[in-house]
Amino acid sequence: MIDARTGVQGIGMTSARTRDRLVQRLVDQGIRSQEVLEQIRNVPRHLFVDEALASRAYEDTALPIGLGQTISQPFVVARMTEALLADFSGETVLEIGTGCGYQTAVLAPLVKKIYTVERIPELLRKTKQRLRQLDIYNVQFRPGDGWEGWPKYGPYDGIIVTAAATELPQKLLQQVAPGGRMVIPVGPSGAQDLLLVTRRNDHFEQVSLGAVSFVPLVQG
Secondary structure, eight states: OBOTTTOOBOOGGGSHHHHHHHHHHHHHTTOOOHHHHHHHHHSOGGGGSOGGGGGGTTSSSOEEEETTEEEOOHHHHHHHHHHHHTTOOOOEEEEEOOTTSHHHHHHGGGSSEEEEEESOHHHHHHHHHHHHHTTOOSEEEEESOGGGOOGGGOSEEEEEEOSBBSSOOHHHHTTEEEEEEEEEEESSTTOEEEEEEEEETTEEEEEEEEEEOOOBOOOO
16 A cells, blocks of 8 residues: 555555554544544655554554654554644644654644654654655754754744753743743652643643653653
8 A cells, every 4th residue: 555645555454444553443432523534644654664564554553663753553643633723723833752753744744834853863864864855844853952942943933842841841831922922741650640721811721631651741
């Protein structure tokens, strides 16, 4: 099977039928955004994991990608993307934790511009190549400390954080535009809460989206 959008081949456990089963599982778990579900169906997740794990790429589970990092569970990617884009009227998104680029690839066609920060240079280099292979060009990359964000292009209409902070990073809150929102896991390992934080003039509203498990957002 050739992916209609990317031209990337998928067979067996990476086939359209396998992807459809994953999408149905996400629907059963409460994902409602058709745009997000189509992205989960279309993005070739098997290209974002080690070849040895390709047969598991469309399971609804997190998988290791090396360097102590993971590719997030598809449900969590869908949940975070759906929450970020609900009633989203902006154009720019800051992503903290580029990782293998799977979250980036799911989000990229749904917004005008993504600015993404990753602290591991080797991971960032591979991800740049992978996203170019998939003809994704509305992403700007930067190696750096996710706790600092990327003030140069802020404030952002949305911020999505793919690693768990011990507390809400104040410098990221400062980079949320008025009316903008941030989706971020917060808390220690084993007790993390996925938060939707919305900026309302001079204050922030927080809503819990449920328990999650992410690698830590490392400072420095």
